[in-house]
Amino acid sequence: MEQSRSNSTQAEPHTQSGPGGRRTGRVIGIVAVSVAGLLLAGFGVRQLASSGLPDATHRLTLPETVGDGTYELSKDLSQTERADALGRALSAGSRTPQAVIAQYASVSSEAPSVLALSGAYGQFANPAKIRQSMMDGGARAANATATVVQPEDITPTGSDTTVTCQAVKILSTTAVWTVQPMCAWADGNTVALVTVLTAETPEPTPENVDLGRLAALTVKVRTEARQPIG
Template identity: 40%
Template sequence: MTMPPPYNPPPHNPYAGQVPPPQQPGPYGPPAPHGFPQQYPGAPQGQGAWGQPPMGPPPKKKMSTGAIVGIVLGSVVVVAGLGYAGSRVMSGADALSSFPEATHRLVVPKTLLDGEYELTKDASETEGKEVEETYDPSVKDAKAAIAQYTGEKDAVLVVSGFSGRLRDPEGARDAILKGAVDKQSTLAVPPKDFTPAGADVTVTCQVTRSKDVMGSTTLPMCAWGDDNTASFVAVVTTESATADPKTVDLAALAETTAKVRAEMRKPIGG
């Protein structure tokens, strides 16, 4: 009896019936809740399944402006308050005689920089309360001014400061910047002083670099301090967040900060 030839199955096609990898979310993730947004970007698209041609390197991660603002606020919104000098103690006579007269205050206008940025949230009465209630013997009559503004192309401008009677305005300015460097961030460009044209105060600027599961984020910011006001200003864009810290134009940010100060600092009673 003739035996049938052995069964030889057809060659296996590694591509046949293969399930494509699932789609990944877009770079900006789901919409954020109201308030200061803190959405996080989605992960980059992964490599294809086994047997598929390589798809090349994943696209560069993008940090949403909202996520960056969350980082900025989480780092320094309260540091712009009064806790930096809590350990200093003044004598009674010194405490009564060394404070400047209150002549100016900070306001939160509806727009900043000649209408380039529009107010999206005023947190002076919420987060700002922690600033006002923090004891500091070098500040009297503190009133917080904390706000977020939005400009073109999702640019965000954040202001966090306070007005009052400041015994050590330079110390307040320096402490605001120092407080922006925490266990999750490093100082990428040390503080540098600027005197913008037409300004009567020194503006100090620095760049921090923070890291999380989504990557690294560059955060440039500037601060000022005078007898009655102290604040930091940060302008955040997706481009600035991914920039090399050493390429950030701090002189330009100092000019912007001086303009913000001029628009927010108003005479008391005026």
């Protein structure tokens, strides 16, 4: 992770030229404000027991690209006050948590979108409860007004990793109602929340939310970002 930070910490968010680029910039603004707040709210829901912690075998990194190269790292926020606050929130139910927060921009100019990754690595107890806590936090965030799609556990085809996903209705920083889908994974060493927002945001209805697709992407991001220690 240290290598990727040295190249990307000061990078500006990826934007496209023309009207679509301006819209993409607004989407990035929505993500920056809301996602970390959702995660912090989630981890504040419960104080998780820190007994029986697993060995530290993996860490959470920030690859230059995720999703098989469809998203590229545009902003590393792991050294911000927001990340420090996340680390402190996690400390009650873990050992040596290190927060990781980043934004990724799609490389396609035809379908601009932003992927946000907020999480941490360390030694965590009760991964299933952590996933549920993140969903609870998403529904309680200050800019969230309703849960459009209730939390559900999804194990994508061909994977042995279960993620918990939901979608909430939020009021963006540009005063536009939108739907924010999110999926979370948690294991003994890494936990993270993944969200994706597109420039053409759909109407906030359950029919327009494809949590299965986001779950598959989340598992792929986990495979790419979760790396052995040493």
